[in-house]
Amino acid sequence: MEYRQLGGSGFKVPALTLGTGTFGGGTEFFKEWGASDVAEASRLIDVSLEHGLNMFDSADIYSNGLAEEILGQAIKGRRDKVLISTKATFRFGEGPNDVGSSRWHLTRSVEAALKRLGTDYIDLFQLHGFDAVTPVEEVVGTLDDLVRAGKIRYIGVSNFSGWHLMKALAHADKFGLTKYVANQTYYSLIGREYEWELMPLGVDQKVGAVVWSPLGWGRLTGKIRRNAPKPETSRLNHTLSQQMGPQVEDEYLYKVVDALDEVAEETGKTVPQVALNWLLQRPTVSTLVIGARNEEQLRQNLGAVGWSLTKEQVAKLDAASDKPKIYPYWHQSGFEERNPFPVK
Template sequence: MDYKLLGRTGLRVSELCFGTMSFGGDADEKESAAMYRACREAGINFFDCADVYSRGKAETILGKLIKTERDELVITSKCFNPMADDVNARGGNRRHIPRAVEASLKRLGTDRLDILFMHRWDKTVPLEETLRALEQLVSDGKVLYLGASNWAAWQIAKGLGIAAKNRWPRLDIIQPMYSLVKRQAETEIFPLAQEEDLGVIAYSPIGGGLLSGKYGVKARPDAGRLMTNQEYIRRYGEEWVFETAEKFSQLAGDKGHHPVSLAVAWAAKHPALTCPIIGARN
């Protein structure tokens, strides 16, 4: 396994990041532990999580797994999404963010997050309020570096400007979607990242399973989330996407590669990308 600098943070992370969204959901504790061990044996030191993954169960499981080697790892989490029935237990406001991080730290069994991502952009709150709350967490030592997931380029740029003006810690890492069939990040996000020396870890490098070799013009498994999950249907439901997936699978086979390996390698080769996030259910 090779290791790369994550933007200008000084952190060295494995060239693959493992996403734990399946922990506590599709993958029970035993399956999660097996995947974690496989990652560690391969040299992966970078694990991505979020409070909303399996409503906190993913963090709890990951926390148990990292307990004996926490200092060797780079651990992320995210906040924004609802985590309770309380209407205020969500968002990018200074009431929710500190509480969400405290809860994440407790579930993970650690005293700090290496990276905290804001999971979404909160249009209901001034960005200054969000960034001030994040600055306090860094000052308190509960978060080391800050990031943004699913933010548009102009939102990231605005955040960088506010942080610079106020001499606050900036958003050093971004997490956009990126794959062969979702290349929007190439237009503005990647150029911004290269200009500002941001670390970039991209999720869904195999298009939510679309580029796994299971899907094509006629090959559409009934049980797959691409067929049943409305968010994935909106994201990948157009006919050209399945045509591309079929051609890609054929190309991978012709070249002697598994489609998943080729899709991840293709994404990883973009010069703006630090590493893609891979994941699995088993």
């Protein structure tokens, strides 16, 4: 396993991280992702550690906390061998303060996560979404306090826009507070908007990308192709999952999958392995959060590391997945002399 620096920190993380959204299946939505119990989760963690994958990502809303509980039980007795990342911000309770990034909610969320995970510290804690109601001073100050208290080691964000992240970084820098070093972001061959603003920001501010849904919400598994029926087991079969996930036009998806098929044949790798390897060669990417319903899927995804696509293969995938940019990015790309694409 390759280990990469997380943003501008001294912390190294594996190129692949195992997501725990498939643990528990405690809600109708998450049942479509998977329903691993403690025994199966323990086996997935065993296989991960055998291959050098030692980071596991969760969130309080995954099956209403059940995913964190199962992860905590599965790593019992080997906490020193694993890295844990988790998230909070979304509603977790019925009270008026059970949501957002207020000092009240974040402090309560971290304490509850520590209890569910059976640990006294979280390696990487990320805000799951942007809270426009709570002042940035309160959010950053609270996280700094939690870091200084030893309950969190590193902090990050998820699903922020560029100005959201930059405002927080500027505040932390001005007052000498703990800065975000991770951005858990959606990025895939069929979702490249991250490149427009967040990637240049990541390069400039040394914020590493922790990529969620690197296979495009299950569309780049190799099971979805032109003129072929949808797979029987897929989160895309669930209406709620379809509505909540990224929207992708069919013809665009098929064009990208056609290119993936060509490169997969050239390399002798699978479609998802090629899609993941393409991401691992992009600037700012620290780790990809992969999901696995079972050991077979996990082992296949682990095959994405240890080799590299050629420049020609990367170019082929770039061309197939390229889409027109929205303003002001299309305008900036016309001034490439002063707005070059980030270099890895």
